[in-house]
Amino acid sequence: MATPAIKPNHGATVPDVVAVGDAQESQTSWLNKQNINPEARIHLAKLSHMRYQHPDLDEISGFMLDFGMQIVKQTENEVWYRGYGPDHYVYYARKGPKQFLGGVFEAQTQEDFDRVTKLPTAGLVQDLSDAPGGGSSVTITDPEGYPCNIIFGQKPTDVQVSHQEKIVLNYAGEKSRRREFNRFEHGPAAVHKLGHFGLCTQKFDAQLEFYTSTFNIVPTDLLYIEKDGEKMIVTMFAHLDLGETHVDHHSFFLSTNPGSAHVHHCSFEVHDFDTQQLGHQWLAKKGYKSVWGVGRHVLGSQIFDYWWDTTGNIVEHYADGDLVNKESPIGYVHAGSESLAVWGPEVPAAFLG
Numbered sequence: 001m002a003t004p005a006i007k008p009n010h011g012a013t014v015p016d017v018v019a020v021g022d023a024q025e026s027q028t029s030w031l032n033k034q035n036i037n038p039e040a041r042i043h044l045a046k047l048s049h050m051r052y053q054h055p056d057l058d059e060i061s062g063f064m065l066d067f068g069m070q071i072v073k074q075t076e077n078e079v080w081y082r083g084y085g086p087d088h089y090v091y092y093a094r095k096g097p098k099q100f101l102g103g104v105f106e107a108q109t110q111e112d113f114d115r116v117t118k119l120p121t122a123g124l125v126q127d128l129s130d131a132p133g134g135g136s137s138v139t140i141t142d143p144e145g146y147p148c149n150i151i152f153g154q155k156p157t158d159v160q161v162s163h164q165e166k167i168v169l170n171y172a173g174e175k176s177r178r179r180e181f182n183r184f185e186h187g188p189a190a191v192h193k194l195g196h197f198g199l200c201t202q203k204f205d206a207q208l209e210f211y212t213s214t215f216n217i218v219p220t221d222l223l224y225i226e227k228d229g230e231k232m233i234v235t236m237f238a239h240l241d242l243g244e245t246h247v248d249h250h251s252f253f254l255s256t257n258p259g260s261a262h263v264h265h266c267s268f269e270v271h272d273f274d275t276q277q278l279g280h281q282w283l284a285k286k287g288y289k290s291v292w293g294v295g296r297h298v299l300g301s302q303i304f305d306y307w308w309d310t311t312g313n314i315v316e317h318y319a320d321g322d323l324v325n326k327e328s329p330i331g332y333v334h335a336g337s338e339s340l341a342v343w344g345p346e347v348p349a350a351f352l353g
């Protein structure tokens with residue numbers, strides 16, 4: 001009896017509407033069903049930076065430098081770290097017991113910012129004149145009790161963003177690199193910008209409703225489990241709705257976690273696959289602890305690499321993520337490890353916890 005042929009693996013770049021498959025819905029349809037008026041939402045321009053509290057600033061600074069960030073300013077109790085992208089800083093650390101202080105989104109206009117300050121849980125407006133770029137921020141509290149920060153009024157940066165050189169790759173059927181050799185230097189994977197962060201939640205429905213009705217945050221993918229024959233949405237990957245403008249597949253996610261509500265991770269973009277591998281090797285040699293990686297996600301397509309920072313938070317390097325816009329369909333995907341990665345190490349329990 002002939003053995004069945006084993007098909008070789010295959011990769012392709014395909015349109016979003018094809019990649020998502022049959023279980024899809026337009027963003028407009030979803031917003032209508034949720035009774036969300038897109039114009040009435042507070043508009044965010046981008047994800048700006050992350051804020052965490054760490055007991056030992058020297059230790060976390062050592063890690064962040066090895067992770068590929070630069071210190072832009074520090075005082076006795078605070079440190080601001082930047083990437084090589086256009087943001088004044090992408091990560092803020094304050095001295096104190098381990099605590100998640102929230103992600104920070106930038107409002108599109110002063111009016112959007114003012115609307116945040118009038119939300120029921122809004123704190124006082126904070127003057128950020130001590131921080132690089134200045135501006136103001138306000139913190140609101142989401143239904144789970146997480147802080148959510150909005151910033152506005154940062155000065156434009158005068159830093160010239162110089163992107164790293166693109167490596168020319170030779171494929172079996174296409175040799176673009178001739179008499180040119182690829183050479184690399186060891187070191188941290190330089191961080192470009194903050195890409196996304198995500199929260200584990202015990203109040204998934206309330207959190208989803210809060211973020212998608214308050215802000216221009218819309219689902220990119222909704223992951224479900226089957227319960228009593230019904231599909232129950234348990235995870236949302238979400239992007240910022242900037243209309244036709246292409247944005248990252250997700251800058252925010254929510255994931256049901258029956259065990260506890262906590263920040264899952266925040267993720268920073270690096271240049272490419274080699275950069276990421278070299279960065280992985282650098283962190284490993286320095287003795288830091290890998291969480292999961294290097295591998296390639298399915299949803300968002302990113303090459304991922306997750307690490308424990310020195311305080312016990314998960315931080316990620318990613319490269320080659322998908323872009324979407326308002327025409328991209330929302331995908332409905334069965335939640336399971338097969339939706340997490342197409343290749344890479346086995347998903348460790350620590351990642352799912």
Ligand SMILES: [Fe+2]
Nearest residue numbers: 196265267316
């Ligand atoms: Fe991630």
